[in-house]
Amino acid sequence: MPHFAPPGPLGFGGAPLGNMFEEVDDATAEAALAAAWDTGVRYFDTAPHYGSGLSEHRFGTILRRYPREDFVLSTKVGRLLRPDASRPDNPPFKNGLPFRVEIDYSYDATVRSVEDSCQRLGLAQIDIAFVHDLAADHLGEEWTEQFELARTGALRALTDLRDQGVIKGWGLGVNLTEPCIRALEEADPDVFLLAGRYSLLDQPALDxxxxxxxERGVRVVVGGPYNSGLLAGGRNFDYQEAPPEMVAKRDKILAICERHGADIRAAALQFCAAHPVVAAIIPGAKRAEKVEDNARLMTATVPAAVWQELRDASLISADAPVPN
Incomplete structure (x- = not known):
């Protein structure tokens, strides 16, 4: 059976609509999702963790307007939400919904998580479920213990749910390549969501x-194509202030792009999308104008000389496919 994968090349990443780093009002969030639809996006990714359910609520509000068969939707498991009127902190999300996030990769929690997500979305089915993070922190440290819990719990549950037709595919949503490699060795995933590990700045996924x-026919969704904003004019890399060496590398890439009249953001998006295993890229956006910018950047001209200079300067791997 062929592995299920979402449509691309451009999807919509839902973390910003969970009030990531800053609050976004409902009208602004809904306008961003509507703009994504209007620019042709048909793949949407969210998670319970994003704003303690806020992102899923917002996705459902807009996506219920459209025929269910016309879009692909992914969310995540591994984070159950428990009612908590104190609104406990859930960094990096600001002022989310009144739920406490509990990490749980067990079989039963995974089944419940899929059901809970459907209720928050107001939809009868999600297409893809990703096991979220598998790590002691957001940077992917100390993942092996969590993987062992998920291997006999979440991975088995999602395989059963796929076999039953409840979902169409499953994988991991992580910031490291190693858990994905382990999943390929020990299970039968369909697609991975890999954040930040295949970009203009960092390409360990190539190895x-x-x-x-x-070889396995498994596709990859690339999250964080701007590396938390550093490639889009921001100061963050991997969700925190960028280290000097990454800022210096970004500045070298930027200089090459500017020398050839190319937008570094266009280069960042198009580079990620060029690899044949990449099904879609999902830059996050809080506002409609940023969504429209991403759609425009996907088709903006990036001269071939940019890619050649990046290779010559060893800023991207010589093995990395580049856009034609």
Whole structure:
């Protein structure tokens, strides 16, 4: 059976609509989702963790307007939400819904998580479920213990749910390549959501993960194509202030792009989308104008000389596919 994968090349990442780093009002969030639809996006990704359910609520409000068969929707498991009127902190999300996030990769929690997400979305089915983070922190440290819990819990549950037709596919949603490699070795995933590990700044996925995916027919969704904003004019890399060496590398890439009249953001998006195992890229956006910018940047001209200079300067791997 072929592995299920979302449509691309451009999707919509839902973390910003969970009030990531700053609050966004409902009208602004809904306008961003509507703009994504209007620019042709048909793949949407969210998670219970994003704003303690806020992102899922907002996605459902807009996506219920459209025929269910016309879009692909993914969310995540591994985070159950428990009612809590004190609104406990859930960094980096600000002022989310009144729920406490509990990490749980067990079989029963995974089944419940899928059901809970459907209720928050107001939809009868999600297409893809990603096991979220598998890590002690958001940067992916100390993932092996969590993977062992998920291997006999979440991974088994999602395989059963796929076999039953409850979902169409499953995978991991992580910031490291190693858990994905382990999943390929020990289970039968369909698609991975890999955040930040295949970008203009950082390409460790090229070494082992992408070749394994190509061999198995497993696709990849690239999250964080701007590396938390550093490639889009921001100061963050991997969700925190960028280290000097990454700022310096960004500045070298920027200088090459500017020398050839190219937008570094266009180069960042198009580079990620060019690899054949990549099904879609999902830059996040809080506002409609940013969504429209991303759609425009996907088709903006990036001269071939940019890619050649980046390779010559060893800023991207010589093995990395580049846009034609």
């Amino acid at each position: 082992q993960l992408f070749p394994m995916c190509a």
